[in-house]
Amino acid sequence: MSLDFVFDLPAEDKGNTGILVFVCSLSKMYHLAPVRDKITGKQAAQLFLDSVFRYHGLPETIVSDRDPRFTGAFWDTLFQMLGTKLTVSTADHPQTDGQTERVNRVLEDMLRIVCAEAPRFWSDQLPMVKFALTMRRQADVDQPG
Template structure:
């Protein structure tokens, strides 16, 4: 009886009770109440929230889509859990995710063990997205049908959004500049600085050719840092893990799945920001 009386003091629940108790009566509800109404029922004046019964097969299908497909990227336990939790809930869901990720055969077999490395210099964080961009390469991949053996990696240092492009071992600064225009500039514009641990001459030539492509006389020098803040190194490690996982059976097909891998990276919640780069 105390619960029934308490409904009258809660405008949100009182509206739900009234609408469900008299379905033929026109009850004014908020948009939030209307979106939740189908999940509730009333019995003897008490409001019940309906939870779908445990469907183990459905849960496995949800986890498969959130972890095993190229669009999900075979990411780890925490990122998989945050991805599932955006749209689903069931009791002990975190334990389900942890067990599911742990039992995937491909992931532990292909992912490299973390190695110790010296701490890298911390760089000041830019104020806006795509104001400062990290550039790096991953090489020595299995050659694809177009003889690509590497990936050019662009990372926004604030949002952590990633842009990827397949390249050959002999990639030049002008080619890298064209790939930046095609994959990053067309969507996000020109940054204020580039950061890279590549040969400074390469980055300088990259900037020169970039401005030549854009038809501007502006000049930009690479950021005066001998090393990056470790951001692209971490992205490269995750990227390599994803590539090994999604291409475990056909390692030379990695370049055809690069758009899906890029989406998986940008759709995952980043630990340093608490948001997805898409946000």
């Protein structure tokens, strides 16, 4: 499982300005959670449990960048309690988390369009954005090599 944030979206009616992106390394399934820019590690962990754990169970490894929300004491405690480990990409080698970075690039392109049309309601469009991401991924898989 890999996770990363996409921020700098326009503030919408619920106060969200970003998305926490989860990507399952095995299924390539995406999970998108709208977040505020002041999200804490504890809140991110709760989103992980609510948005990901119930579908995928406990991954052996979770990959993230070095965002302090992913490297703080709460995450260390959570991973220790759950018996998993956090692997962070090195500061000079963010492509360690390449899977999520690729998803984020496509997601950011889609969100620019959504935010241009509905800047105060973009989080309401996340189910459709997730569907479009999934269909795009499936089209990539189905292409003859």
